[in-house]
Amino acid sequence: MRQLTIRGFGKDLEKAIRRLAREEGLSLNQAALKILRMGAGVEGEPRKHVLGGSLDWFIGRWTEGEEKAFHKSVEWLERIDEELWK
Numbered sequence: 205m206r207q208l209t210i211r212g213f214g215k216d217l218e219k220a221i222r223r224l225a226r227e228e229g230l231s232l233n234q235a236a237l238k239i240l241r242m243g244a245g246v247e248g249e250p251r252k253h254v255l256g257g258s259l260d261w262f263i264g265r266w267t268e269g270e271e272k273a274f275h276k277s278v279e280w281l282e283r284i285d286e287e288l289w290k
Contacts, residue, residue: 210236 225235241247266274 221232221235221239224230224239225232228235228238230238238247
């Protein structure tokens with residue numbers, strides 16, 4: 205198997221790895237690999253607050269007025285600069 209050294213992760217991630225290891229009876233290495241695979245979306249159902257799911261709670265929460273205001277504020281991003289396409 206390949207090895208990879210990861211440096212610089214914070215105490216919050218260390219606590220999450222240790223908690224998962226304890227809850228599921230895994231080694232720290234197994235727990236870290238499981239969290240990496242889940243966060244990358246290559247294993248199981250993504251856990252809450254992982255890569256790509258942090259804004260899921262926001263889906264469907266805007267009122268119609270808020271949605272219209274947002275679309276109006278970013279409509280300039282939809283404009284095509286014809287000069288760039290020549």
